[in-house]
Amino acid sequence: MRINFHGAAHTVTGSQHLLEINGSRLLLDCGLYQGRRSETYERNLNFPYDPLSVDAVILSHAHIDHSGNLPNLVKQGYRGPIYATKATVDLVAIMLLDSGHIQESDAKFVNEKPSRRGNGPVEPLYTQQDAAEVAEYLHGVDYGTTFEPVPGVLARFVEAGHILGSAAVSLEIQEKGRKIRLWFSGDIGRFKLPLLRDPVMPDPVDYMIMESTYGDKSHDDPEAAFIKFRDVVKRTVDRGGKVIVPAFAVGRTQELVYNLNEMMSDGDVPMIPVYVDSPLAVNSTQVFRQHPECFDPETRQFVQEARHPALDFKMLTYIQSVDDSKALNGRKDPMVIISASGMAETGRILHHLKNNIEDPRNTVCIVGWQAPDTLGRRLVEAAKEVRIYGEVYECRAEVATINGLSAHAGQDLLTKYALSPDGSVRQIYLVHAEEKPATALMEILKARKMDRVHYPDLHESVEI
Numbered sequence: 001m002r003i004n005f006h007g008a009a010h011t012v013t014g015s016q017h018l019l020e021i022n023g024s025r026l027l028l029d030c031g032l033y034q035g036r037r038s039e040t041y042e043r044n045l046n047f048p049y050d051p052l053s054v055d056a057v058i059l060s061h062a063h064i065d066h067s068g069n070l071p072n073l074v075k076q077g078y079r080g081p082i083y084a085t086k087a088t089v090d091l092v093a094i095m096l097l098d099s100g101h102i103q104e105s106d107a108k109f110v111n112e113k114p115s116r117r118g119n120g121p122v123e124p125l126y127t128q129q130d131a132a133e134v135a136e137y138l139h140g141v142d143y144g145t146t147f148e149p150v151p152g153v154l155a156r157f158v159e160a161g162h163i164l165g166s167a168a169v170s171l172e173i174q175e176k177g178r179k180i181r182l183w184f185s186g187d188i189g190r191f192k193l194p195l196l197r198d199p200v201m202p203d204p205v206d207y208m209i210m211e212s213t214y215g216d217k218s219h220d221d222p223e224a225a226f227i228k229f230r231d232v233v234k235r236t237v238d239r240g241g242k243v244i245v246p247a248f249a250v251g252r253t254q255e256l257v258y259n260l261n262e263m264m265s266d267g268d269v270p271m272i273p274v275y276v277d278s279p280l281a282v283n284s285t286q287v288f289r290q291h292p293e294c295f296d297p298e299t300r301q302f303v304q305e306a307r308h309p310a311l312d313f314k315m316l317t318y319i320q321s322v323d324d325s326k327a328l329n330g331r332k333d334p335m336v337i338i339s340a341s342g343m344a345e346t347g348r349i350l351h352h353l354k355n356n357i358e359d360p361r362n363t364v365c366i367v368g369w370q371a372p373d374t375l376g377r378r379l380v381e382a383a384k385e386v387r388i389y390g391e392v393y394e395c396r397a398e399v400a401t402i403n404g405l406s407a408h409a410g411q412d413l414l415t416k417y418a419l420s421p422d423g424s425v426r427q428i429y430l431v432h433a434e435e436k437p438a439t440a441l442m443e444i445l446k447a448r449k450m451d452r453v454h455y456p457d458l459h460e461s462v463e464i
Helices: 037-045 070-075 086-111 128-137 222-238 252-265 279-290 297-304 322-329 349-356 375-380 411-419 435-447
Strands: 002-005 017-021 024-028 056-058 082-085 138-141 153-159 167-175 178-184 207-211 242-246 274-277 316-319 335-339 363-366 385-388 391-394 398-401 427-431 461-463
Touching: 002 427, 070 086, 070 128, 082 086, 082 153, 086 128, 086 138, 086 279, 128 138, 207 411, 222 242, 222 252, 222 363, 222 398, 242 349, 252 274, 252 316, 252 335, 274 322, 279 316, 316 322, 322 349, 335 349, 349 385, 349 391, 363 375, 375 385, 375 398, 411 435, 427 435
Parallel strands: 024 056, 056 082, 082 138, 178 207, 207 427, 242 335, 242 363, 274 316, 274 335, 363 398
Antiparallel strands: 002 017, 002 461, 017 024, 153 167, 167 178, 385 391
16 A cells, blocks of 8 residues: 655645555545645646546545645546535535636736736636536545445545534555555544534544644634634724634634624624625535534534524625625725635635735734745735735735634644554654644654654655
């Protein structure tokens, strides 16, 4: 058996791990890489393996850095099954269409710029039609149900607690008379977050492919993060500004709305308009309602009473049309605008940032990890100027970072996760992390007598 680390190796995004088992090829995730734009396009367009040679795909969850390159895979010839939880199947179908729309819109916007005159047109990475064709190959599987993606491999989805439908993948592999137990963590969630069930710890396994995004830091308690977010909103409102939040349309957006609902209902902040400016968030609302099996008991009760705290909120408006989105930028009254993408690289958030980032009354609130060379990372690193759609803007708005709202496990939970199989693990492969957090986690695990940990290079291949 061989594992090929073709994405999320020495970086966080672009998850693609190709397993070679019994002559078959099984791909774990097929995500978009996010980073320096000149590198991103070529890296996402060109696979380091032949898509026709892949026999099956298993998705851990619907976030674009885990699923977003499926349209290219199919476009280049893949015709096999794509397995995921039923909630992930429903989310992926709409998220890929949204991603295709963004690819087309951004290419159109760039091509219309005067600076492009005389140059060849920029082609979208893929189109909405390319994205729509993926749906034919999606297969939904319940949590805990065993299925056989390729001969000799029994797979099972286990709750990851990261976003709706997210899962770790348990694989029992029979190869050449031996049995191998492999666990792929996907993105590991956190305990005590609103809406979703808590992540499930790994079974006894032989090998683990495990995310380690926050291997160098533990998060604030969710309650402390809630207080910090509340204070950001309050002080921005007090100075008459807007809170602009780049956030993933599925997962983080719903948690933020839940928190805003709670703080306004309790009178902790004034009742101000909250706008979720993302067609994808609107479409995902129905998916949330269709999958109560993914929620914790408190949220299921809300859903049964048709008053979901992340979907039904007096001050909440979902924005769909471009005209309504543009109208927000002409207003000067206090409000919260939550818009995709979470790393401020594509979509409507770019228009909100360029129209609001030079006003010191406003706040840009960063609520999740930001990949290197993204606009979100430059904001976190306190850049004085940023470039948006080729134009330079001064960063006069406050930039507030709240890591405690992350849906990723922090160092403490990652340590517990890695050690939970009780000594059965022969090797852990740390992925989905930059070098600093991965090294920090390796040192902690080594101090806890777990020194069989490896941080693979991009495209590295290991035989087990």
